[in-house]
Amino acid sequence: MTNLVVRNSVRFLFLVLFQVLILNHINLGGYTNPYLYIYFILLLPFATPRWMLLILAFILGLSIDFFTNTLGLNAAATVLIAFCRPYVIRAISHEPEEELGIQPSLRIQGFKWFFFYSAILVLIHHVALFYLEIFRLTEFFQTLLRVVVSSVFTLALIFLSELLFYSRRKARR
Amino acid sequence: MRNLILFFRKNYFIFLFLLLEVVSLIFFFRTNNYQNAAMFDWTFAISGVINSTYRDITEYFSLKRTNLILSEENAILQARMPEALYLTDTVVFSRSDSLLQSEYRFINARVISNTTNRRNNFQMINKGALHGIEPHMGVIIGNKIVGQVVGVSRHFSWILSMLHKESKISAKFLKNNQLVSVEWPGGDFRTGIVKEIPKHLLVLPGDTIVTSGNSEVFPNGILIGTIEHLNEKRDENFNTATLTFLTDFNSLGYVEVVVDMFREEKEQLKASFKEL
Structure with missing residues (x-):
């Protein structure tokens, strides 16, 4: 239990710093950039109380916002995916939540499950983030392109991190 | 009353979600006005x-x-x-500092x-x-x-x-002082858009756009960019033009x-x- 708390806190700090210091400066193709920080929300244990999901998402979003002077923007999008997460998990799993394991993982739930899980949440987050930032309909298709390209990059980074950091867990199971 | 409390307890997830969303959006739209x-x-x-x-x-x-x-x-x-200027006239203009x-x-x-x-x-x-x-x-x-x-x-x-998206700079053509406005349409950080160009105006690629000095923000004549090409609008009162910024915004x-x-x-x- 304490192990889980420590590991998630470290992941929180690492992802915020990584997002702010490195990913925010990446400028692919002129106007996209990946938002890996929501990986923290994706990886929270299944047993996390729902209110805690929302509160953590709110704090996470605000911490990113402080660095980009967009107070509330990332917070709104991140709270939205924290709200959707339980419903997405229920919709794509065949077995009850208690039998899914400790936390979402590519190795344990398999490629298909993890792909749909992360793709749906990343897409919701990016749609909310980009359209809220623009807040007008005149640039609809240009923004849609940004959403799609950025989602692909974010997903690629999520899968890369899964492959890099979570190879040990398979042996434990 | 008890039913009401039970109702809130049962649906607390949705209410907490709505509360946090509303707080975020209030933050977002308030700071977007740059007041706070x-x-x-x-x-x-x-x-x-x-x-x-x-x-x-x-x-x-x-x-x-x-x-x-x-x-x-x-x-x-x-x-x-002053040392770099070559005096071509024999008339010397003296100016007192108190004038400036x-x-x-x-x-x-x-x-x-x-x-x-x-x-x-x-x-x-x-x-x-x-x-x-x-x-x-x-x-x-x-x-x-x-x-x-x-x-x-x-x-x-x-x-x-x-x-x-909120930047709308009052600008003018360097060559004839005609007033226009400059905005950024998103996308490439090197190109902007010049709006409100009067129809009769002859616009050539390479024309320089500078600030007009009409607002208290920028002095007159700060460089903005050069015209790339004119987009003629037949059904509107003004033309627009694509502009290449002179500032390299990516290396400030x-x-x-x-x-x-x-x-x-x-x-x-x-x-x-x-x-x-």
Whole structure:
């Protein structure tokens, strides 16, 4: 239990710093950039109380916002995916939540499950983030392109991190 | 009453979600009006320190470029020195100092955080209220446009970049002083759009667009960009044109904040006019 708390806190700090210091400066193709920080929300244990999901998402979003002077923007999008997460998990799993394991993982739930899980949440987050930032309909298709390209990059980074950091867990199971 | 409490307890997840969403959106739309950007002074302190440490490290990688830009600026300034001017006339104009009062003062600052990849971009600089910076001051690099100060804390300031959907700069053609406005349509940070070009105006690629000096933000004649091509609109009253920015927004090092010494006077005059 304490192990889980420590590991998630470290992941929180690492992802915020990584997002702010490195990913925010990446400028692919002129106007996209990946938002890996929501990986923290994706990886929270299944047993996390729902209110805690929302509160953590709110704090996470605000911490990113402080660095980009967009107070509330990332917070709104991140709270939205924290709200959707339980419903997405229920919709794509065949077995009850208690039998899914400790936390979402590519190795344990398999490629298909993890792909749909992360793709749906990343897409919701990016749609909310980009359209809220623009807040007008005149640039609809240009923004849609940004959403799609950025989602692909974010997903690629999520899968890369899964492959890099979570190879040990398979042996434990 | 008990049913009401039971109802809230049963659906607390949705209510908590709605509460946090509403709080976020209030934050977002309030700070978007730039009124209360400095309300959260302590967040400036944290993000300011982290941003400037980051900048301290990455600055070394762009030293060569920064030197180049500084030496170019030096050359421009040298050209303005009296020693660089050749007197072609025998008439000597003497001018007394009491006739001249400087209209603008410049505060130099270092950009410690900058983006160009969003629809709405900001820069953070390492000077703030302590150094005399106030909201609505213009920010330039060399003689080229950067943006406008929107939030000030003691040691840092946020600049609303030219690359922001709310940036609408009053500008003019250098060649004939015709007024237009410049905006950024998103996408590539090198190209902007010139709007409100009168139909009769002859626009050629390469025409220079500068600030008009009509607002209190920028002095007259700060360079914005050059015309790429004209987009004729048959069914509208004005033409638009694509513009290439002269500022390289992706490599801002040291910038200057413009302090208009007569701002108060100008604003007072405007206000008194409104009352009539």
